[in-house]
Amino acid sequence: MTSKDLTNTPFLQACRCEPADHVPVWFMRQAGRSLPEYRALRKEGSILDAIKKPDVSAEITMQPIRRYGVDAAILYSDIIVPIHAVGFGVDIQPGVGPVTENPFRSTGDLQRLRELDPIQDTPYVLETIKICVEQLDIPLIGFAGGPFTIASYLIEGGPSRTYQETKRLMFENPELWAKLMDRLTQICTSSLLSQIDAGVSAVQLFDSWVGALSPSQYIRFVFPWVEKMFKEISSTGVPKIHFGVVTGELLQLMSEVGADVVGVDWRVPLDLARDRIGGEKALQGNLDPAILGAPWPVIQDEVLTILKLNDGHPGHIFNLGHGVTPNVNPEVLERIVQLVHQFRVNQ
Numbered sequence: 001m002t003s004k005d006l007t008n009t010p011f012l013q014a015c016r017c018e019p020a021d022h023v024p025v026w027f028m029r030q031a032g033r034s035l036p037e038y039r040a041l042r043k044e045g046s047i048l049d050a051i052k053k054p055d056v057s058a059e060i061t062m063q064p065i066r067r068y069g070v071d072a073a074i075l076y077s078d079i080i081v082p083i084h085a086v087g088f089g090v091d092i093q094p095g096v097g098p099v100t101e102n103p104f105r106s107t108g109d110l111q112r113l114r115e116l117d118p119i120q121d122t123p124y125v126l127e128t129i130k131i132c133v134e135q136l137d138i139p140l141i142g143f144a145g146g147p148f149t150i151a152s153y154l155i156e157g158g159p160s161r162t163y164q165e166t167k168r169l170m171f172e173n174p175e176l177w178a179k180l181m182d183r184l185t186q187i188c189t190s191s192l193l194s195q196i197d198a199g200v201s202a203v204q205l206f207d208s209w210v211g212a213l214s215p216s217q218y219i220r221f222v223f224p225w226v227e228k229m230f231k232e233i234s235s236t237g238v239p240k241i242h243f244g245v246v247t248g249e250l251l252q253l254m255s256e257v258g259a260d261v262v263g264v265d266w267r268v269p270l271d272l273a274r275d276r277i278g279g280e281k282a283l284q285g286n287l288d289p290a291i292l293g294a295p296w297p298v299i300q301d302e303v304l305t306i307l308k309l310n311d312g313h314p315g316h317i318f319n320l321g322h323g324v325t326p327n328v329n330p331e332v333l334e335r336i337v338q339l340v341h342q343f344r345v346n347q
């Protein structure tokens with residue numbers, strides 16, 4: 001099979017802030033529980049086991065593409081996969097998220113975070129990418145968890161509202177925090193580079209919970225590591241998307257750290273986000289996923305408002321402000337894709 005040139009597909013054009021045929025759209029967590037065909041294929045059992053089966057993961061990646069007609073696919077995997085693969089001792093509990101019985105608390109715990117060798121440790125991820133790339137004629141997005149977000153799961157032992165233990169470690173033992181971030185940065189960087197090598201066309205760094213930090217905390221405890229990660233990936237030329245929620249006060253920093261596309265959640269209007277980020281950067285977002293259960297006219301109005309606030313800027317990838325939740329009716333997402341694709345600036 002000849003390798004496909006996807007350079008001039010709307011999603012990659014928008015990543016480069018170049019005009020495209022239509023505004024591209026995809027949905028975070030599009031591959032997942034809101035699809036009946038996903039539930040039928042996944043059945044019971046750990047998501048981490050499903051991810052280890054490339055034929056299953058590739059099929060789950062493809063399911064939303066067939067149904068929705070989105071402009072990009074996202075690899076079916078999880079941010080915790082590389083950490084699980086190096087043997088830290090972390091699992092994903094249904095309805096909860098990543099959990100660890102022995103949280104990261106002291107220097108000795110660094111031993112549980114050896115370097116990632118993606119070919120040895122996560123061959124199934126690379127195989128899934130290869131199967132998907134064969135089948136797709138739209139770009140495939142690879143991803144990793146941001147070092148803060150991963151660190152928060154390892155330190156807190158599971159999801160948190162306050163990040164108290166994470167912040168305690170940062171301030172009490174900044175040397176250990178730096179070592180932990182070094183390790184996580186190595187793991188995330190080599191995972192992303194291996195995904196690019198296997199054929200993904202773009203990568204997204206999900207630093208989902210980094211909005212828990214103030215700008216000065218971000219500058220001191222996160223910026224240097226994410227900057228290093230993005231620098232190492234830059235040589236590949238693959239666009240880098242940077243995403244988190246509640247990041248209104250961090251948008252500029254999350255751009256300056258080296259992203260090509262900045263994810264915006266629904267709390268910041270898109271025109272204001274563009275002002276904060278400035279320059280020729282693409283934005284991704286930002287429909288509130290919680291309104292997906294509202295009557296269609298409400299959703300339509302919200303979608304059009306976002307598109308109008310973007311005001312025809314070529315660097316816009318339509319998405320939700322966070323992931324699709326399990327109770328969303330897939331038909332709603334299908335209608336949103338059609339609406340976004342039909343939109344023209346002067347309508």
Ligand code: CP3
Nearest residue numbers: 028029030031032047076077078079094095096097206208
């Ligand atoms: O469709 C896609 O976006 C691709 C697949 C994907 C998953 N997780 C599959 C998954 C992606 C990109 C992720 C990233 C991820 N995982 C993030 C960052 C994105 C975000 O939401 O901010 C985070 C924080 C995680 C950690 C995690 N994994 C959580 C919080 C959960 C939910 C737990 C639950 O059951 O409510 C998971 C499990 C998970 N990862 C599911 C899916 C489809 C659901 C569990 C299942 O289907 O068995």
